[in-house]
Amino acid sequence: MRRWLRRGxxxxxxxxxxxxxxxxxxLPACFGPAENWLLPLALLLAALLAVVLARPLGRRPLQPTRxxxxxxxxxxxxxxxxxTVTGNLVSIVWFFxxxxxxxxxxxxxxxxxxxxxxxxxxxxxxxxxxxxxSGMIRVYLTSVQLGIKHRVLAALCGWIPFLNIWYLRKIIxxxxxxxxxxxxxxxxxxxxxxxxxxxxxxxxLLVHGVFFRDFRYLNYWGRIPKELQRNGxxxxxxxxxxxAAVEDSGKELARRIREIVEETGCGKVNxxxxxxxxxxxxxxxxxxxxxxxxxxxxxxxxxxxxxxxAEYLLGKIPEAARQRIADTYNAALRxxxxxxxxxxxxxxxxxxxxCEARNAVTPDDPGxxxxxxxxxxxxxxxxxxxxxxxxxxxxxxDGRNDGLVAVESAKWGSRFTLLEPTGRxxxxxxxxxxxxxxxxxxxxxxxxxxxLVSDLKRRGF
Numbered sequence: 001m002r003r004w005l006r007r008g009x010x011x012x013x014x015x016x017x018x019x020x021x022x023x024x025x026x027l028p029a030c031f032g033p034a035e036n037w038l039l040p041l042a043l044l045l046a047a048l049l050a051v052v053l054a055r056p057l058g059r060r061p062l063q064p065t066r067x068x069x070x071x072x073x074x075x076x077x078x079x080x081x082x083x084t085v086t087g088n089l090v091s092i093v094w095f096f097x098x099x100x101x102x103x104x105x106x107x108x109x110x111x112x113x114x115x116x117x118x119x120x121x122x123x124x125x126x127x128x129x130x131x132x133x134s135g136m137i138r139v140y141l142t143s144v145q146l147g148i149k150h151r152v153l154a155a156l157c158g159w160i161p162f163l164n165i166w167y168l169r170k171i172i173x174x175x176x177x178x179x180x181x182x183x184x185x186x187x188x189x190x191x192x193x194x195x196x197x198x199x200x201x202x203x204x205l206l207v208h209g210v211f212f213r214d215f216r217y218l219n220y221w222g223r224i225p226k227e228l229q230r231n232g233x234x235x236x237x238x239x240x241x242x243x244a245a246v247e248d249s250g251k252e253l254a255r256r257i258r259e260i261v262e263e264t265g266c267g268k269v270n271x272x273x274x275x276x277x278x279x280x281x282x283x284x285x286x287x288x289x290x291x292x293x294x295x296x297x298x299x300x301x302x303x304x305x306x307x308x309x310a311e312y313l314l315g316k317i318p319e320a321a322r323q324r325i326a327d328t329y330n331a332a333l334r335x336x337x338x339x340x341x342x343x344x345x346x347x348x349x350x351x352x353x354x355c356e357a358r359n360a361v362t363p364d365d366p367g368x369x370x371x372x373x374x375x376x377x378x379x380x381x382x383x384x385x386x387x388x389x390x391x392x393x394x395x396x397x398d399g400r401n402d403g404l405v406a407v408e409s410a411k412w413g414s415r416f417t418l419l420e421p422t423g424r425x426x427x428x429x430x431x432x433x434x435x436x437x438x439x440x441x442x443x444x445x446x447x448x449x450x451x452l453v454s455d456l457k458r459r460g461f
Contacts, residue, residue: 006058007079010056013049014080017049019088020041049130052077052131053130057069057072057076062183063183065182068142068183068186071142071179071182072175074136074137074139074140074142075135075175075176077138078132078136078168079172081131081168082165082168082172084128085128088124091124092124143178144437145177145437146175147436150174154167177439178439185447193231195232197450198231198232198233198450198457199234200453200461202268202295202296203260203266203269204233204235204270204271205236205257205272206221206235206272206274207238207240207271208274208277209274209275209277210275210276210350211329211346213242213336213337220433222433222437223437223445224434224445224446224449228450231454233453234264234266236256236260238252239256240252240280241340241341243329243345243346244345245345246349249276249277250280250282250283250284251283252280253284254284254288258293267293268295269294270296270461271294271298272300272453273298273302274299274302275300275301275302275404276302276349277302278300278412279302279304281294281299282364283358285368286364287362295461297368297370298373299370299373299413300374300433301404301410301429302372302412303404303406304355304359304372304412305352306350306351306352306353306409307397307398307405309393311352314347314351322344323344329341369414369461370414371413371415371416371417372411372415373417373418374405374416374417374419375402375427376400376401376407377401377421377426377427377428378426379391379392391428394406402428402429403428404429419432421443422442425440425442431443431445432445434446
């Protein structure tokens with residue numbers, strides 16, 4: 001109730017500033033000095049407008065962080081803009097009708113009437129522009145869910161009458177839902193802060209998939225690591241190269257595991273590995289002597305039995321073309337820090353025949369708990385570019401898939417968890433590691449990992 005009252009007061013302030021400021025400019029000239037009291041009133045309302053723009057949520061906002069407060073404040077201002085623009089359109093018509101008897105035909109012929117109307121309109125446009133841009137800049141700078149697409153489309157639709165209003169309402173809905181969702185996440189974390197539900201006995205080692213790296217400022221795992229750390233987890237990263245043969249990546253991971261164990265004295269690690277990272281982790285355990293240092297391995301959307309479609313594509317693409325693609329990729333990744341990237345070796349190791357041969361000589365270690373997770377999409381449109389593009393091809397060769405990996409290929413270990421898509425939205429290969437930082441209806445990716453890690457803690461890992 002208090003929030004709606006504040007919104008009503010703020011809307012009245014914006015409408016009052018728009019119209020009384022204009023009146024202060026033109027009415028004294030029309031009716032004489034008796035109306036000069038409008039000027040100090042307009043200045044007072046302008047000060048109130050500055051308060052509205054500076055504190056659109058009032059003095060005691062409920063949002064827990066500056067980013068969420070700024071986002072919610074921008075959303076509030078955009079909502080106020082829609083309401084007050086409608087009110088000002090009515091006031092413009094009323095003002096023109098009020099002015100018409102005074103100005104008369106002569107007034108408009110001499111330009112006085114047009115000048116008064118122009119000043120009134122200019123003041124209203126200026127006030128509304130201040131409200132609109134104050135809100136739009138806030139949401140553009142702080143929203144994660146808008147993404148590049150909605151930002152670009154909003155800028156383009158802004159020039160098309162009626163369509164701009166429709167898209168503005170869409171932006172308000174997206175940013176409002178985001179602010180509410182993020183606030184609820186913080187409240188949940190605050191309520192269980194003392195429990196430290198993710199403080200496992202052994203630290204977490206997050207292992208990325210193929211064609212990606214662990215960059216410092218562009219986290220492969222999106223918002224997941226911070227959420228886990230907020231709930232007590234100790235998080236480390238695999239830091240292997242983006243593309244290499246499974247055995248080579250396994251050796252890199254083995255060095256990384258030993259480094260973590262030696263530096264921290266933790267004894268073992270819990271590995272959570274995505275995509276090819278799961279194959280790399282199995283190689284590190286089975287072939288590089290890391291079994292004593294690994295408590296659990298949880299693979300996420302990992303092609304343990306390979307991809308039939310990958311084998312088909314490699315067979316269809318001419319060797320010269322394959323080599324050109326590989327050389328281009330390898331050269332680019334060397335510049336980004338990979339010491340010896342090998343595109344073709346990485347892709348070949350993901351084929352069904354290569355995985356079958358490797359599985360025969362890579363047994364699970366009895367001292368390590370192996371578990372797996374998989375998600376899938378009903379159609380390519382359920383994922384985001386580019387990891388969704390091959391979904392129809394994979395479906396043709398491998399059946400249900402997440403855009404790259406088939407469900408049947410991902411099953412491994414003593415426990416298998418299948419994340420079923422809800423409604424129209426699936427959970428793609430990138431979604432399951434929060435690659436796009438998208439809030440998916442029906443699937444809270446951050447909370448899924450909190451539950452996964454808290455279960456490791458419950459079982460003593």
